[in-house]
Amino acid sequence: MSLSLDAPAQDAPAVADDGVWLECIACGGQFAPFDDVRFTCDDCDGLLEVRYAHPPTFDDFEGEGVWRYAAALPFEEGVSLPEGHTPLHEVPRLKEDAGVDRLRIKHEGMNPTGSFKDRGMTVGVRVAKELGVGRLACASTGNTSAALAAYGARGGMETLVLLPAGKVAAGKVAQASLHDARILEVDGNFDDCLDIVQDLANRGEVYLLNSLNPFRLEGQKTIGFEILEEFRDDYGTFPDRIVLPVGNAGNTSALFKAFRELVAAGAMDPDEVPALTGVQAAGAAPMVEAIENGADEVRRWDEVETRATAIRIGNPVNAPKALPGIRQTGGTAVAVDDEAITEAQRDLAREGVGVEPASAASVAGLRKLRERGVVDADEDVVCLTTGHLLKDPDAAYEAGGDPEPVANSTDAVLEHIGAE
Ligand code: F0G
Numbered sequence: 566m567s568l569s570l571d572a573p574a575q576d577a578p579a580v581a582d583d584g585v586w587l588e589c590i591a592c593g594g595q596f597a598p599f600d601d602v603r604f605t606c607d608d609c610d611g612l613l614e615v616r617y618a619h620p621p622t623f624d625d626f627e628g629e630g631v632w633r634y635a636a637a638l639p640f641e642e643g644v645s646l647p648e649g650h651t652p653l654h655e656v657p658r659l660k661e662d663a664g665v666d667r668l669r670i671k672h673e674g675m676n677p678t679g680s681f682k683d684r685g686m687t688v689g690v691r692v693a694k695e696l697g698v699g700r701l702a703c704a705s706t707g708n709t710s711a712a713l714a715a716y717g718a719r720g721g722m723e724t725l726v727l728l729p730a731g732k733v734a735a736g737k738v739a740q741a742s743l744h745d746a747r748i749l750e751v752d753g754n755f756d757d758c759l760d761i762v763q764d765l766a767n768r769g770e771v772y773l774l775n776s777l778n779p780f781r782l783e784g785q786k787t788i789g790f791e792i793l794e795e796f797r798d799d800y801g802t803f804p805d806r807i808v809l810p811v812g813n814a815g816n817t818s819a820l821f822k823a824f825r826e827l828v829a830a831g832a833m834d835p836d837e838v839p840a841l842t843g844v845q846a847a848g849a850a851p852m853v854e855a856i857e858n859g860a861d862e863v864r865r866w867d868e869v870e871t872r873a874t875a876i877r878i879g880n881p882v883n884a885p886k887a888l889p890g891i892r893q894t895g896g897t898a899v900a901v902d903d904e905a906i907t908e909a910q911r912d913l914a915r916e917g918v919g920v921e922p923a924s925a926a927s928v929a930g931l932r933k934l935r936e937r938g939v940v941d942a943d944e945d946v947v948c949l950t951t952g953h954l955l956k957d958p959d960a961a962y963e964a965g966g967d968p969e970p971v972a973n974s975t976d977a978v979l980e981h982i983g984a985e
Contacts, residue, residue, distance in 0.1 A: 568886065570821075570838060570893045574829045577618035584618035585639045587779060590886060598639060599695050604766060604777050612885055613779045615639060620826035623794065631684050634787045637826060639780065643691035644720040648683035649787055651675045653795045653947070656916045659928065663935055667800065667945040670913070670928075671792055674920055674953030678740060681788060681816065681951050682712035685774075685781035690716040692780040693772050700725055702771035704758030706812065706875045707737030708952055713774050714744035725771060727751050727758040732874050734921065734957035754869060756880040776815030777882050785816055789823030792947050793833075804839045806940065809949035810926040811843035811852050811898065812876040814887035816949070821890025839947070841896035842940075843887070844930030846871030846923075850900040852881050856891060857898070863888070872903040872960060875923035875952060897939060901929040907964045914965070919954030922964075927951075 568590055577584050580597040587596040587603070591611025596603060598615065606613060617637070625636035630649035635641050653669045660668035673681035690713075693701055701717045702725040703709045710726035710733075717724035726741050730750040741748055751758050759775060766773035776782060789807075796804050809816055820841060827833040845853050849869035855862065866879030881887070891898060903922075909932065910925035927948040934940040954961050971981045 568889045571835045574620050586616050587613045588616045590614055602696055604773055615779050615783050620830040622830045622832040631687050631787045634790050638783050640691050643687040644716055645687050646677040648676050648687050654918050663931055664942050665946050666943050669947050671947055671949050673951045678711045678715045679953035679956055680708035682708045684784040684787055686712045686716035688784035689774045689781040690720045698772035700771045701774055702762050703774045704762045706755050707733040711737045711740035714741040714746035718744045729754045736956040755878050776813050782819040785819035786823040789820040803837050804947045805944040806840040806842055806946045808842040808927045808931045810876050810923045811845050812878040814881040814883040817843050817890055818883045818886035838894050841891050841894045843898040844926045845900050846873045847900040847902045849877050853898040853900045873906050873922035899930045899933055905929040910964050920950040921952040921956040922960050924950035924952050
């Protein structure tokens with residue numbers, strides 16, 4: 566199965582373990598999945614994908630959460646807290662405002678550590694145990710570090726996280742700290758941190774659990790399975806479009822892979838696949854640049870800035886997997902400014918859905934694409950919100966109203982609120 570949406574399932578090669586193997590998306594090199602630690606292709610350094618001889622249909626799924634989708638994963642169970650089975654909120658006012666036929670919000674902030682990263686870690690830490698590695702590590706804008714710390718703790722493993730100094734929201738550092746990760750603050754941005762962690766991994770010092778690790782994306786595929794199943798249960802059809810924030814483009818790649826596997830299994834037609842629509846902050850938008858220019862490669866941005874610190878990323882490492890996903894599903898990518906992100910965060914909160922700034926980028930992106938006429942009024946859309954409001958309390962305070970001081974008496978309160 567290549568990166569083509571309609572590629573058929575492949576026969577298991579000799580290196581496969583129970584129908585599972587790793588394959589390079591650049592040169593097709595195939596590797597045994599659990600014999601050695603590797604993150605990229607031995608031959609050409611290309612990105613690896615986990616491949617299955619028997620991709621699943623919807624009938625193969627049972628249970629709840631990420632492990633409902635075990636038939637599409639390399640193991641039956643993992644190091645679990647548990648994760649997945651997140652709400653698909655209705656948001657009637659936002660829907661009216663955006664002017665689309667249907668709009669649902671898949672709120673990944675409702676995972677155990679408050680972001681979608683838990684879906685990847687439940688699988689990734691399970692694989693780490695299979696490989697028998699020692700120290701787990703990641704570079705992070707915050708959420709990956711919180712998830713790694715929690716799942717590492719759950720699995721009884723040592724964790725090391727590299728964070729860009731001063732650019733990680735308070736809730737995330739607090740989580741990594743309390744779950745007992747060793748936290749290194751690097752005087753550089755996320756992309757610099759990832760360069761270092763990759764070096765450490767290549768030297769055998771750590772097991773890397775960023776989304777370069779193909780097993781993490783297996784867990785994140787389950788976002789796609791859940792959206793498709795829930796949407797179909799409610800409306801009898803699949804959504805036309807999924808709009809999601811993009812940093813390293815791991816989710817974009819993972820959703821595309823989920824769709825490819827369902828198509829290969831005959832569970833979905835290629836023309837039923839939702840259009841993957843990526844949103845970046847204007848100050849960190851290399852994927853948008855590549856899509857707008859029709860480029861095959863993404864140019865690394867050395868200077869990046871946005872209030873949505875989770876997606877303050879200039880070198881989306883999964884771009885070679887994600888660009889074909891956006892293009893083949895008829896999707897697109899769009900950049901939104903920080904003001905539009907904050908406005909969307911506020912509007913989501915007014916529907917009771919509390920998200921961190923990066924998450925609100927999806928809604929801001931949808932609005933912009935509707936205004937431009939790229940998204941049609943008759944579309945059924947799901948926006949992915951990737952992290953919980955409490956991840957970034959400072960941003961929430963700034964976006965929300967200020968507390969009002971009042972004297973310590975009922976009369977003073979009544980007077981203050983203007984009651985008769
Ligand atoms: N939204 C949130 C809240 C994130 O934390 C991230 C990535 C993304 C979106 C982007 O997802 O990389 O799959 O395109 N956060 C990483 C981290 C980089 O370290 O927590 P992507």
